[in-house]
Amino acid sequence: MRLPRLLRTTAVRFALRYALIYVLVLGGALAALMWVEHSHIDDRTRAEIESKLHVLVLAHDNGREAEMIQGLRQLQAGAKRDDRLFLLVTAEGARREGNLIAWPSEQSITLDGRAHLVLIEEEVVPKDLSDSDVFGLAVAWMFADGSRLLLIHRDAEAEQLLEITDYLSEVLGVAGLLALPLSLSLSHTMLRRMDDIGRTAADIAAGDLARRVPVSERNDEFDTLAARLNTMLDRIQQLVRGLREVTDNVAHDLRSPLARLRSQLEVALLEPRDGAEYRETLGHSLDDVDQLIRTFNALLGIAQAEAGSASNGWEPVNLDALAHDVADLYGPLAEEKGQTLDSSDRQQVSILGSRDLLAQALGNLLDNAIKYTPSGGQVGLSVRRIGNSVELATSDTGPGIAAVDRARVLERFVRLDQSRNLPGNGLGLSLVQAVARLHGAELVLADAVPGLVVILRFPLPPGNRAA
Amino acid sequence: MHILMIEDDARAAEYLVKGLGQCAHVVDHAADGDSGLQLALRGSYDVIVADRLLPKRDGLSIIRMLRADGNRTPVLVLSALGEVDDRVAGLRAGGDDYLVKPYAFRELLARLEALQRRQPAPMGEALVVGDLVLDLQCQTVKRAGRLLRLQPREFRLLACLMRHAGHVVTRTMLLEQVWDFHFDPQTNVIDVQISRLRNKIDKDFELQLLHTVRGAGYQLGEAS
Numbered sequence: 301m302r303l304p305r306l307l308r309t310t311a312v313r314f315a316l317r318y319a320l321i322y323v324l325v326l327g328g329a330l331a332a333l334m335w336v337e338h339s340h341i342d343d344r345t346r347a348e349i350e351s352k353l354h355v356l357v358l359a360h361d362n363g364r365e366a367e368m369i370q371g372l373r374q375l376q377a378g379a380k381r382d383d384r385l386f387l388l389v390t391a392e393g394a395r396r397e398g399n400l401i402a403w404p405s406e407q408s409i410t411l412d413g414r415a416h417l418v419l420i421e422e423e424v425v426p427k428d429l430s431d432s433d434v435f436g437l438a439v440a441w442m443f444a445d446g447s448r449l450l451l452i453h454r455d456a457e458a459e460q461l462l463e464i465t466d467y468l469s470e471v472l473g474v475a476g477l478l479a480l481p482l483s484l485s486l487s488h489t490m491l492r493r494m495d496d497i498g499r500t501a502a503d504i505a506a507g508d509l510a511r512r513v514p515v516s517e518r519n520d521e522f523d524t525l526a527a528r529l530n531t532m533l534d535r536i537q538q539l540v541r542g543l544r545e546v547t548d549n550v551a552h553d554l555r556s557p558l559a560r561l562r563s564q565l566e567v568a569l570l571e572p573r574d575g576a577e578y579r580e581t582l583g584h585s586l587d588d589v590d591q592l593i594r595t596f597n598a599l600l601g602i603a604q605a606e607a608g609s610a611s612n613g614w615e616p617v618n619l620d621a622l623a624h625d626v627a628d629l630y631g632p633l634a635e636e637k638g639q640t641l642d643s644s645d646r647q648q649v650s651i652l653g654s655r656d657l658l659a660q661a662l663g664n665l666l667d668n669a670i671k672y673t674p675s676g677g678q679v680g681l682s683v684r685r686i687g688n689s690v691e692l693a694t695s696d697t698g699p700g701i702a703a704v705d706r707a708r709v710l711e712r713f714v715r716l717d718q719s720r721n722l723p724g725n726g727l728g729l730s731l732v733q734a735v736a737r738l739h740g741a742e743l744v745l746a747d748a749v750p751g752l753v754v755i756l757r758f759p760l761p762p763g764n765r766a767a
Numbered sequence: 768m769h770i771l772m773i774e775d776d777a778r779a780a781e782y783l784v785k786g787l788g789q790c791a792h793v794v795d796h797a798a799d800g801d802s803g804l805q806l807a808l809r810g811s812y813d814v815i816v817a818d819r820l821l822p823k824r825d826g827l828s829i830i831r832m833l834r835a836d837g838n839r840t841p842v843l844v845l846s847a848l849g850e851v852d853d854r855v856a857g858l859r860a861g862g863d864d865y866l867v868k869p870y871a872f873r874e875l876l877a878r879l880e881a882l883q884r885r886q887p888a889p890m891g892e893a894l895v896v897g898d899l900v901l902d903l904q905c906q907t908v909k910r911a912g913r914l915l916r917l918q919p920r921e922f923r924l925l926a927c928l929m930r931h932a933g934h935v936v937t938r939t940m941l942l943e944q945v946w947d948f949h950f951d952p953q954t955n956v957i958d959v960q961i962s963r964l965r966n967k968i969d970k971d972f973e974l975q976l977l978h979t980v981r982g983a984g985y986q987l988g989e990a991s
Binding site: 593596601656 | 869871920942946947948949950951952954955956959981982
């Protein structure tokens with residue numbers, strides 16, 4: 301079924317449509333030429349050739365046949381010999397006189413003595429007069445004895461035009477013949493590239509999300525399309541992976557506290573207890589549920605940031621003011637741990653984003669910094685405009701994170717061994733990363749020697765860049 | 768307080784009606800959007816609690832109809848939709864507060880009570896709780912005539928608590944009203960803020976004014 305499909309392609313349709321337009325235009329041009337020729341031959345020429353015939357016919361009918369033949373020969377001997385063609389044939393059609401080889405088969409030759417435009421096939425014209433069809437004004441007559449006389453006044457210009465159109469129609473024929481195979485081969489190429497995309501789509505639909513459309517080195521429109529599709533597929537895969545991780549992690553992280561909660565309540569109901577005991581159990585359960593809700597909210601927050609689109613409810617966020625507010629909220633936490641929180645290094649700059657998500661991300665970074673920095677340490681928060689980007693950074697004088705572990709800590713629920721004894725759910729940095737990604741920002745973990753620097757690098761829109 | 772509860776989850780509604788009843792509130796319950804709107808238009812309620820996704824008519828539509836009718840009853844929107852945009856949509860439709868499921872009952876209660884007495888103290892006036900006086904104009908705080916030195920955020924925190932004096936203010940309410948943050952900080956930042964504030968206003972005094980209400984939040988002064 302390969303060929304029928306090829307024939308149905310857009311390329312073939314286009315090729316055939318072009319061929320049709322070509323034929324129509326050429327046909328139109330031809331018709332116009334003929335029309336111009338018709339009107340070109342004036343009435344004087346008509347009258348002249350008709351009267352010539354009349355004279356000859358009169359001579360013949362008056363029994364002066366010899367005079368007629370003489371007249372014919374005089375015509376032939378005229379100034380432009382090949383301009384005038386004539387033929388006299390017997391009733392049987394045998395040639396008696398004239399410079400044509402035989403009576404033409406042309407149907408439009410009427411034996412009524414009136415001038416008509418005719419096209420005479422080249423076979424009846426001697427080679428020395430013309431090597432192609434002859435076009436001109438013809439008059440013909442049939443005598444009482446059945447013999448016929450034909451006079452033709454050639455129109456050389458029209459013949460040339462006819463020759464050109466002949467040639468054109470040959471070209472047209474060849475072009476028409478070539479159109480189909482050419483368009484078929486074109487379609488074949490296009491189909492092959494489309495099939496690549498189609499196959500990839502089918503594979504992905506079948507569940508193989510890692511498949512990508514092949515991109516060639518030609519860098520043509522198909523490659524552009526393929527590259528764009530691949531970018532889209534990357535994003536989709538990333539979202540799906542995020543979603544899968546969330547569900548996995550929700551199951552993982554909520555299962556054990558739910559089990560604990562359940563058994564706690566079950567045990568409480570095993571035997572009658574006094575009010576104080578019930579209150580205590582319920583209080584514990586409430587704490588557990590609160591913790592569950594916190595984890596749940598954190599996961600949802602990450603999912604929301606990851607699935608978010610860049611413009612939903614976004615507003616200009618003054619990072620300077622935001623950093624101030626977040627530092628204001630977390631400051632006492634640092635002071636309580638005997639640390640100093642320095643947020644004085646701030647520049648005035650705004651970006652488009654979600655204030656709540658950015659605040660939450662910054663809060664998580666500060667929370668981590670405060671959590672991992674020993675008493676007496678320093679925690680820093682800064683907003684700096686560097687070139688065409690803004691860097692929102694937190695720094696601490698804690699133990700830092702070894703280079704090998706830096707990528708790993710961004711994953712959900714990953715907690716390095718030294719932090720197992722500290723409170724937390726291992727979701728903080730994942731949220732930061734999701735928020736960064738949503739805002740098109742880069743998240744960089746670096747060494748503060750000693751300690752850790754976490755930088756959120758936001759690109760500044762062109763209109764917002766420093767002069 | 769006369770409350771209209773528009774909630775299609777029968778079990779949730781039952782607990783809410785029971786819980787609010789035990790806190791001395793009278794609750795009418797509607798199980799779908801249309802009957803909820805009818806009740807809201809007919810009755811005179813102090814506060815309306817409306818779920819967002821309801822059969823027949825959604826919560827936002829109820830609020831719009833009420834507001835179009837000139838009804839200014841405060842509405843708290845309950846929703847399982849917790850994205851920033853959803854909250855904004857809820858408030859834009861004319862809702863007065865927005866609470867995302869799963870929520871704590873104490874949170875709901877505190878917010879409903881706050882909505883009922885929602886008349887922000889005019890600027891320039893002083894807030895007074897017992898012998899604690901907060902002067903909004905001069906930005907000063909005195910207790911028993913003694914000037915207390917508070918940082919700006921402690922001042923705002925105290926002002927917020929004093930406006931709701933005698934009532935529970937939850938951690939999220941403080942986070943929203945003092946810092947304008949609408950997220951769960953996953954850490955005890957508010958508790959630390961409160962303990963520092965408590966150090967300044969209660970430490971040297973016999974009578975403790977700032978109380979922690981277990982499982983709910985904080986309360987300044989005794990219940991009125």
